[in-house]
Structure formats: structure tokens, C-alpha cells
Amino acid sequence: MISLNRSSFLNKTGISGFRSPSSGAALRRRPASVRVVALGTNGRAGERNAAVLVENRLKEMREGSSAIADVESKPTVGGEVQDEYGHDASTEEEFVTPWCLSVASGYSLLRDPHHNKGLAFNEKERDAHFLRGLLPPTVASHELQVKKMMHNIRQYQLPLQKYMAMMDLQERNERLFYKLLIENVEELLPIVYTPTVGEACQKYGSIFMRPQGLFISLKEKGKIREVLRNWPEKNIQVIVVTDGERILGLGDLGCQGMGIPVGKLSLYTALGGVRPSSCLPITIDVGTNNETLLNDEFYIGLRQRRATGQEYAELLDEFMTAVKQNYGEKVLIQFEDFANHNAFDLLAKYGTTHLVFNDDIQGTASVVLAGLVAAQNLVGGTLADHRFLFLGAGEAGTGIAELIALEISKQTNAPLEETRKKIWLVDSKGLIVSSRKESLQHFKKPWAHEHEPINELVDAIKAIKPTVLIGTSGVGRTFTKEVVEAMASINEKPIILALSNPTSQSECTAKEAYTWSQGRAIFASGSPFPPVEYEGKLFVPGQANNAYIFPGLGLGLIMSGAIRVHDDMLLAASEALAEQVSEENFAKGLIFPPFTNIRKISAHIAAKVAAKAYELGLATRLPQPKDLVTHAESCMYSPVYRSYR
Ligand SMILES: O=C([O-])CC(=O)C(=O)O
Numbered sequence: 218m219i220s221l222n223r224s225s226f227l228n229k230t231g232i233s234g235f236r237s238p239s240s241g242a243a244l245r246r247r248p249a250s251v252r253v254v255a256l257g258t259n260g261r262a263g264e265r266n267a268a269v270l271v272e273n274r275l276k277e278m279r280e281g282s283s284a285i286a287d288v289e290s291k292p293t294v295g296g297e298v299q300d301e302y303g304h305d306a307s308t309e310e311e312f313v314t315p316w317c318l319s320v321a322s323g324y325s326l327l328r329d330p331h332h333n334k335g336l337a338f339n340e341k342e343r344d345a346h347f348l349r350g351l352l353p354p355t356v357a358s359h360e361l362q363v364k365k366m367m368h369n370i371r372q373y374q375l376p377l378q379k380y381m382a383m384m385d386l387q388e389r390n391e392r393l394f395y396k397l398l399i400e401n402v403e404e405l406l407p408i409v410y411t412p413t414v415g416e417a418c419q420k421y422g423s424i425f426m427r428p429q430g431l432f433i434s435l436k437e438k439g440k441i442r443e444v445l446r447n448w449p450e451k452n453i454q455v456i457v458v459t460d461g462e463r464i465l466g467l468g469d470l471g472c473q474g475m476g477i478p479v480g481k482l483s484l485y486t487a488l489g490g491v492r493p494s495s496c497l498p499i500t501i502d503v504g505t506n507n508e509t510l511l512n513d514e515f516y517i518g519l520r521q522r523r524a525t526g527q528e529y530a531e532l533l534d535e536f537m538t539a540v541k542q543n544y545g546e547k548v549l550i551q552f553e554d555f556a557n558h559n560a561f562d563l564l565a566k567y568g569t570t571h572l573v574f575n576d577d578i579q580g581t582a583s584v585v586l587a588g589l590v591a592a593q594n595l596v597g598g599t600l601a602d603h604r605f606l607f608l609g610a611g612e613a614g615t616g617i618a619e620l621i622a623l624e625i626s627k628q629t630n631a632p633l634e635e636t637r638k639k640i641w642l643v644d645s646k647g648l649i650v651s652s653r654k655e656s657l658q659h660f661k662k663p664w665a666h667e668h669e670p671i672n673e674l675v676d677a678i679k680a681i682k683p684t685v686l687i688g689t690s691g692v693g694r695t696f697t698k699e700v701v702e703a704m705a706s707i708n709e710k711p712i713i714l715a716l717s718n719p720t721s722q723s724e725c726t727a728k729e730a731y732t733w734s735q736g737r738a739i740f741a742s743g744s745p746f747p748p749v750e751y752e753g754k755l756f757v758p759g760q761a762n763n764a765y766i767f768p769g770l771g772l773g774l775i776m777s778g779a780i781r782v783h784d785d786m787l788l789a790a791s792e793a794l795a796e797q798v799s800e801e802n803f804a805k806g807l808i809f810p811p812f813t814n815i816r817k818i819s820a821h822i823a824a825k826v827a828a829k830a831y832e833l834g835l836a837t838r839l840p841q842p843k844d845l846v847t848h849a850e851s852c853m854y855s856p857v858y859r860s861y862r
């Protein structure tokens with residue numbers, strides 16, 4: 218192994234300025250995220266090959282970045298000087314990092330998932346990069362590798378085995394992982410995402426092999442900036458963060474919630490085209506109140522009950538501050554699967570200072586609104602003609618309710634207080650009514666309308682006569698036969714959305730919805746269900762999942778350089794998604810387009826979101842590109858292999 222931090226090498230590569238651990242010479246402008254290890258690079262050939270790899274890496278950073286990162290600009294944020302990648306460079310100290318510039322080749326190249334191509338390294342690359350003998354003779358194409366992996370994955374009986382195979386692939390050959398996922402999205406989404414990711418989180422400790430993402434626990438209090446610097450990539454554009462307290466509808470899974478940010482970010486890349494190197498999954502571990510996990514010898518998190526109050530708030534605040542200091546104000550932070558009692562407060566607190574959104578409150582709302590708008594093509598009329606009843610009044614329930622009210626208010630010019638009255642929510646104590654107002658949590662209060670108390674959902678249906686029933690309770694099998702029949706007796710085409718995840722928590726199955734409504738329900742669920750045959754007719758349920766929205770929303774925010782998320786952007790995303798439902802989809806009774814077209818859909822969502830950011834004066838990437846859809850498409854990461862000459 219040779220050290221590559223030598224001036225001759227730097228001159229050749231044209232890289233100037235980085236901290237050399239041996240000399241201690243710190244120069245201001247160094248390429249912040251080049252981190253490669255030199256192995257087997259001997260003499261001139263080694264240096265030449267190393268130079269090629271570094272150039273490739275820099276080119277990739279520039280190319281990827283020219284569209285959606287901050288390479289060209291050298292902005293000043295909050296009065297602090299930044300280097301050319303938009304990172305703080307106000308003091309020399311800032312540049313002390315635990316790694317240095319170096320280049321992978323040979324054995325280590327095969328073990329670097331960002332660059333590894335496995336059998337797809339061609340003869341020349343094998344010669345040039347010390348791979349001779351480290352691979353069997355055959356050279357396989359990327360396509361053949363995809364075919365083989367899909368064949369292998371299909372051999373596994375259990376979804377969890379498929380999940381493990383996919384995670385292993387992600388850690389071995391990133392571009393193969395993404396090609397597989399993009400080309401087989403319908404088949405693999407239920408593996409890397411809901412429902413299987415839920416099971417993976419529950420068993421995360423025992424299936425844990427290689428850590429993915431960044432774990433920030435109470436032990437790291439006071440040191441979060443340092444912890445962020447341990448992450449190998451510096452040019453971060455999206456963070457998905459959870460504290461694991463409400464993982465899907467499965468409850469508190471503590472540190473094992475990490476599967477969720479990892480899964481969500483793989484969708485940012487596969488579905489939204491955000492480069493994997495700019496995605497950072499984070500789990501904040503403040504303990505867990507899950508006794509089973511606390512007593513599980515394989516549990517990977519802190520073995521203590523959850524910190525709350527000031528201790529919790531301080532850790533979160535240190536985290537939010539550190540993120541902005543390290544990555545600037547344009548890094549997108551997606552809050553995911555926090556419990557209600559923190560989710561709303563965090564969003565309110567940081568919504569005005571950071572580029573943040575809560576996927577469960579706002580992402581889910583945007584996707585459901587899109588489905589409801591599209592559903593008007595099947596039921597006729599407008600959104601304002603409907604009455605909505607929710608089972609569940611947490612993040613998803615109240616988030617969706619508010620966005621529907623906002624949209625109706627925009628469409629009809631009626632005040633928000635009026636449009637909210639079309640929407641009713643049932644929680645664990647029954648219908649939310651004004652007599653309960655005093656005891657309600659703040660996010661439920663806007664939904665406490667005048668009505669006598671009702672305890673049971675089915676009685677609320679009979680009294681309110683909703684045209685739309687939405688389940689966000691996190692409790693499975695709560696849309697009973699009686700409930701669905703009540704909806705079907707009131708409506709010719711009842712709209713029934715069973716949104717809780719994973720499948721075990723779904724309020725009803727697709728089969729139940731179609732059968733109990735005699736094939737009349739317009740149905741979608743949060744987790745996927747297979748098509749259902751009922752009385753000789755095939756019914757294809759839609760998947761009302763925020764995965765339709767967040768990848769495109771994120772891309773739109775990044776490519777416009779947005780500094781805040783605004784409700785109008787969520788409405789724009791929703792509108793873009795609804796527009797992507799085709800006549801052909803409607804003919805099948807679908808209110809969402811299939812996931813097969815998701816990259817095209819994401820580009821449209823990104824374009825509308827970016828347009829809104831420009832319109833609202835929240836975009837910083839100027840001038841505004843003329844054709845935002847084309848621009849979004851041109852920004853998207855593609856997992857084709859690079860050639861290493
Ligand atoms: O992850 C999903 O499938 C949707 C979601 O955000 C949740 O259920 O919390």
C-alpha cells in the first residue's frame with residue numbers, strides 16, 4: 218500500500234488541497250468526499266491507475282452534482298465560508314477527518330460496493346486494476362448479472378431471505394442492486410420496503426450483518442458533529458431520520474428501526490434518481506420502551522427506556538444543528554416514523570429553520586390526496602362533494618385530513634375552518650367531537666366538530682354517511698364486514714383506503730373490501746395486495762403509499778435548491794401524481810399509476826415541486842431551467858456501470 222498524498226500525485230490528478238495525515242498540512246480547498254483506499258498500487262502504473270480512478274470519482278461527483286449538488290457555487294451560508302462542495306470551511310479544524318484521499322484497486326476494489334462490478338470487470342480493467350486472478354475467467358454483462366440475481370432471489374421461499382439477499386447485494390455491488398430494483402420495481406418493492414422491511418426491523422438484531430446508515434445514540438451526545446464526519450460521504454443531500462418509536466404500524470422498535478431510513482433512501486435513488494452517495498440514513502437511539510427488545514440478547518440498541526423531555530429535545534436539537542452546520546441549509550431532512558407526541562412538535566419546531574418534512578404526516582397526505590383527486594374520474598363530481606371519515610387520528614390521519622381541507626379550500630374559495638367540517642375522525646375513544654375538545658391532543662382539536670359522542674366506527678359511518686373511509690389507525694382488521702357493508706349500503710362506489718402498514722396492520726384486505734362491497738369498492742392500501750378475482754372479474758388494488766411522493770418531492774427540492782418545504786409543494790406533488798393516472802389505469806379501476814413508471818412519475822412530481830419552489834421564491838438554484846421535467850430526468854442517477862480504463 219502506498220500513500221497517495223504526495224504532491225507529484227496530486228499534480229498529476231489536478232487535485233489540490235487536502236489534509237495530509239502525515240505532514241499535517243491542511244489546505245482549505247480539498248475535494249471533500251473522495252475517499253478511496255490504495256492497495257497494490259505500485260510504482261508508476263499504480264499511480265496512473267489511481268489517478269484514473271480519482272479522476273473518475275471526481276468527474277462522477279461533478280457530473281452528478283452539476284445538476285443537483287453544489288459544486289459550482291461557493292455560497293456563503295450564515296456568514297460561514299464554505300468550500301467548493303458547499304461544506305463549512307470556516308476553520309482549519311473543520312477539515313480534520315479520519316480518512317484521506319486514496320484509491321481502491323485489486324482486492325479492495327472488489328470489496329468497495331460503490332465501484333465493484335464483480336464479473337462485469339472486463340479484461341482491460343482486470344489488467345489495469347490488479348484484478349487478475351481475483352476473479353474467475355468469465356466476463357459477465359450487467360444484464361446477465363441482473364438475470365442471475367433475480368433467478369437467485371426467486372429461489373428463496375421467505376421474503377425475509379430475499380430482503381437479506383438484497384441488502385447483501387447493496388453492500389456488495391451498489392449499481393447492480395439499483396439496476397435490479399429499478400428494472401423489477403413491482404416485484405422487489407415489497408422486499409426492500411413494506412411489508413418485508415417491517416419484519417426485517419423486528420428481527421434486525423438477529424439478521425444484522427454489516428451496519429448500514431449512521432447510528433446516533435445518547436452516548437454520542439455532545440459529539441454529533443464528529444459522528445456525522447465519520448460518514449464516508451460528505452456531499453449529503455437527503456437524510457431520512459427516525460427515532461424508531463413508531464415503525465410502520467408495528468410500534469416501538471428502537472434502534473432496529475434503521476431498516477426504515479435505509480429502505481426509504483434506497484427508494485430515493487431507485488424511484489427518484491437521487492445519487493446513493495448523497496443519501497444518509499440515520500437512526501437516533503434514545504432507548505426503547507419495547508420490553509421484548511430490551512430483553513432480547515440480540516438487540517442492537519441502547520438497553521434503556523426512552524429518554525424524553527429535555528434530554529430528548531437536546532439530543533434532537535444538537536442533531537438538527539449539526540446537520541445544518543455540516544451539510545448546509547439545503548440538505549433535506551425527512552422525519553420518519555416518529556411517535557405522534559414528537560412528530561408534530563419536531564415538524565413545527567424545525568419547519569421554519571430547516572428544509573424538513575414529515576413523511577408520515579405530509580408525504581402520506583400528498584399521495585392520498587392524489588388518489589382521491591384521481592378517484593373523481595371514477596365516481597364523478599369534485600372533492601368538495603365528499604364526506605370523509607377516518608379511523609385513526611395520528612400523523613397520517615390528521616395530515617391527510619388537513620391537506621384535503623386545504624385542497625377543497627383552494628378549489629372552492631371556502632375558508633379552511635369550513636372545509637374541515639367535511640372531515641370526521643375516529644380515534645381509540647370514538648368519534649372526535651367538540652365535547653371532547655379539552656382532553657384532545659393539539660393536533661386533533663381542529664377536527665372536533667359538533668356532534669353527539671359515538672363510540673363505534675360502524676355507528677359513526679351510519680351517522681356521518683361518509684363517501685370516503687380512510688384507515689390510518691395502525692391496527693389491523695378494523696374494517697370489519699359490518700364496516701365495509703355499511704359503506705357499501707350508503708354509496709354506489711365507496712372509496713375505502715386501508716393505509717396502515719405493513720400488511721398485518723392493514724385495516725382490511727383487498728379481497729375483503731371487494732367481496733364485502735360486492736365488487737363496488739374503490740380500494741387502495743398502504744402495503745401491496747395481489748389482484749383479486751370476484752365473480753369472474755379481476756380487481757387490481759392500488760397502493761396508496763408515500764413512496765409515490767417522497768422520491769420525486771425530494772428530487773424537486775434538491776434540484777431547485779429549495780430551502781423550505783411549503784404546503785403548496787405537497788399540493789403540487791399531489792397534483793402531479795394524480796395527472797399521471799391514465800385512462801387505461803382508470804379503466805381497471807385504479808386511482809394510482811403502476812410503480813413500473815415511477816421514475817417518469819417522479820420526474821413530473823419533481824418538476825411541479827421545483828416550479829412551486831421557484832414561484833414561492835424558495836429556490837436558490839438560479840436561473841430556473843426552462844423545461845423542468847427534462848431537467849429532472851437529466852438529474853437522475855442511472856446505475857449503469859462506469860468504465861475504468
Ligand atoms: O413506510 C411505509 O410503507 C409508509 C409509511 O411511511 C408508514 O407506514 O409509516
Ligand SMILES: [Mg+2]
Pocket residue numbers: 465553554576577
Ligand atoms: Mg413512515
